[in-house]
Structure formats: C-alpha cells, structure tokens
Amino acid sequence: MPKLIPSKLYSEDTGMAHAQCKICQKDFGEHEIYGVQKVYKNYPNQEAQVLFDFALCQTCMEEARAELSVESRLRIDQFIMGKLQVLEAKGVDISESFQEETCSLSGKLLSESKEYQVVAVCRGDELLDSPMVMSDDILEQIQELLSEESKDELNRFNENNFGWPPELKKIWQDGDYVLL
Numbered sequence: 001m002p003k004l005i006p007s008k009l010y011s012e013d014t015g016m017a018h019a020q021c022k023i024c025q026k027d028f029g030e031h032e033i034y035g036v037q038k039v040y041k042n043y044p045n046q047e048a049q050v051l052f053d054f055a056l057c058q059t060c061m062e063e064a065r066a067e068l069s070v071e072s073r074l075r076i077d078q079f080i081m082g083k084l085q086v087l088e089a090k091g092v093d094i095s096e097s098f099q100e101e102t103c104s105l106s107g108k109l110l111s112e113s114k115e116y117q118v119v120a121v122c123r124g125d126e127l128l129d130s131p132m133v134m135s136d137d138i139l140e141q142i143q144e145l146l147s148e149e150s151k152d153e154l155n156r157f158n159e160n161n162f163g164w165p166p167e168l169k170k171i172w173q174d175g176d177y178v179l180l
C-alpha cells in the first residue's frame with residue numbers, strides 16, 4: 001500500500017501537499033516525482049519552527065546537484081553511506097527516524113538539535129521513501145565536505161533560482177543547509 005505524505009511535510013503556505021516546483025514552477029500533478037525540503041529551528045520551550053520549505057521537480061534537483069563538484073558529490077555520498085552502514089550494523093532502523101524525531105544519520109534526538117533538515121521524495125500525495133532527517137552535527141559535517149568552489153556554485157544557484165526574500169537568503173547562506 002502506498003504511504004501518504006505526512007501532514008508535517010505539507011507546504012507551509014497551502015497546508016496541502018506541495019504541488020509546484022519552487023524553481024521552474026512546473027505543476028507536479030499525480031505522476032511527477034519531486035523532493036520536499038524543510039528546515040526547522042528549535043527555540044527554547046516551544047515547538048520547532050519551520051525556517052523554510054520548498055519542493056523541487058527531479059530535473060531541478062538534478063541541476064542543483066550538478067552545481068556541486070564531482071569530488072564534493074562523491075564525498076557526500078560516501079559520508080552518508082558510511083553513516084548508514086554504522087547505524088545498520090547497530091541494528092538501527094532509520095525508516096522510523098522521521099516519526100521518532102531522530103536524525104537518520106546519527107540517531108541524535110531532534111529536540112536536542114539546534115536545527116535540522118528533512119528531505120523527502122514524493123509523488124502526488126504519496127511518500128516514496130522514508131524521509132531523511134539530518135541534525136545539526138550532520139549538516140555541519142556535510143558542509144565541511146563541500147569544496148569552497150562547490151559552496152560558491154551553490155550560493156550562485158540559490159541566488160539565480162530561488163526568489164528568497166532577503167532574510168531567508170541570509171539564513172540560507174549563513175546556515176549549513178544543503179540541497180540534496
């Protein structure tokens with residue numbers, strides 16, 4: 001049975017599943033595969049706040065990834081695979097990390113993470129794979145794997161393709177978030 005997208009991954013703007021690519025404005029319809037990204041920040045004594053969220057079609061996701069150098073991409077893939085293997089060896093089931101509010105790659109509790117990012121692959125109103133959750137420590141480590149060149153390329157890509165308002169642009173540039 002297909003899994004439905006949990007409401008937590010709905011668009012903050014519409015309160016429904018994301019329906020449009022943030023970059024090319026393509027409507028997803030029922031058949032298009034797309035990626036949802038949400039970045040959360042924890043504040044003391046309140047629920048985590050969504051800093052920003054958006055969805056990208058496959059083509060735009062691939063273009064974003066193509067901005068990274070081959071070496072950066074390879075390093076990130078190897079880093080993620082390595083973390084997954086460690087968890088697998090420990091018998092941790094990462095498919096539940098989103099529901100259990102833990103980091104998919106380190107197991108850290110999200111409530112103890114200053115900020116975190118969720119990436120999910122969807123089609124129509126279906127969730128195609130378990131959402132990947134990354135806590136602050138993992139995001140920092142991934143940033144360190146990016147070459148300066150890749151960071152510049154990603155910033156340029158953001159600048160050219162996302163119409164972020166200035167305050168969001170600043171968060172995006174200063175933060176450790178990654179387009180995956």
Ligand SMILES: [Zn+2]
Binds near residue numbers: 021023025058060
């Ligand atoms: Zn697109």
